[in-house]
Amino acid sequence: xxxxxxxxxxxxxxxxxxxxxxxxxxxxxxxxxxxxxxxxxxxxxxxxxxxxxxxxxxxxxxxxxxxxxxxxxxxxxxxxxxxxxxxxxxxxxxxxxxxxxxxxxxxxxxxxxxxxxxxxxxxxxxxxxxxxxxxxxxxxxxx
Amino acid sequence: xxxxxxxxxxxxxxxxxxxxxxxxxxxxxxxxxxxxxxxxxxxxxxxxxxxxxxxxxxxxxxxxxxxxxxxxxxxxxxxxxxxxxxxxxxxxxxxxxxxxxxxxxxxxxxxxxx
Numbered sequence: 001x002x003x004x005x006x007x008x009x010x011x012x013x014x015x016x017x018x019x020x021x022x023x024x025x026x027x028x029x030x031x032x033x034x035x036x037x038x039x040x041x042x043x044x045x046x047x048x049x050x051x052x053x054x055x056x057x058x059x060x061x062x063x064x065x066x067x068x069x070x071x072x073x074x075x076x077x078x079x080x081x082x083x084x085x086x087x088x089x090x091x092x093x094x095x096x097x098x099x100x101x102x103x104x105x106x107x108x109x110x111x112x113x114x115x116x117x118x119x120x121x122x123x124x125x126x127x128x129x130x131x132x133x134x135x136x137x138x139x140x141x142x143x
Numbered sequence: 144x145x146x147x148x149x150x151x152x153x154x155x156x157x158x159x160x161x162x163x164x165x166x167x168x169x170x171x172x173x174x175x176x177x178x179x180x181x182x183x184x185x186x187x188x189x190x191x192x193x194x195x196x197x198x199x200x201x202x203x204x205x206x207x208x209x210x211x212x213x214x215x216x217x218x219x220x221x222x223x224x225x226x227x228x229x230x231x232x233x234x235x236x237x238x239x240x241x242x243x244x245x246x247x248x249x250x251x252x253x254x255x256x257x
Contacts, residue, residue, distance in 0.1 A: 023257035056250040
């Protein structure tokens with residue numbers, strides 16, 4: 001195959017490396033945007049006119065962001081930041097109140113974190129969330 | 144204060160009824176009449192009170208419970224969220240925090256492995 005043909009083919013279809021690892025060309029921010037879209041769906045149906053995101057910003061921070069237009073056509077924004085510390089999870093809503101969450105609220109958050117992890121592991125990174133191993137591209141054979 | 148007067152006719156009629164009842168009671172006729180009216184069969188031949196089993200099983204043929212089957216209980220499949228929620232039910236806050244710490248490290252690691 002000529003070099004020119006290879007180059008044209010790679011321009012049309014992407015390089016072989018890109019087809020096997022299509023996420024490699026995405027920045028971390030773009031990956032987070034993909035994750036946030038999945039994370040926003042973990043809490044059930046999103047009402048019309050709402051925008052909801054839930055994502056892991058870094059090793060110590062989770063964000064729950066929600067935007068909507070109220071009955072007065074005013075844009076409302078609620079942003080909740082959860083900071084993961086060795087001693088507990090600190091919650092800050094709209095940058096104002098800080099408190100360590102506990103009990104049912106802590107359980108609900110960790111449940112969301114766990115489901116988020118499983119969903120993005122399978123849906124974006126194609127990895128088994130239990131083992132971290134890459135998922136097989138081909139489905140298992142059926143009898 | 145005077146007692147309530149009793150009608151002589153009613154009194155005579157009551158005496159007759161009482162006499163008839165006494166006569167039927169003394170001859171045992173009232174027991175037989177009552178048994179016939181109440182159950183329609185002779186209790187002495189149908190039941191042996193010294194035993195627990197039923198002598199004449201034909202009495203219960205219409206109400207045998209063998210035709211009644213317990214409905215099959217089909218449990219609805221659980222969602223993954225329900226499974227995880229149940230597995231977290233008995234975890235205390237420290238254990239939940241441990242989960243959050245682990246997952247919070249795992250997610251950025253996956254990003255770096257793309």
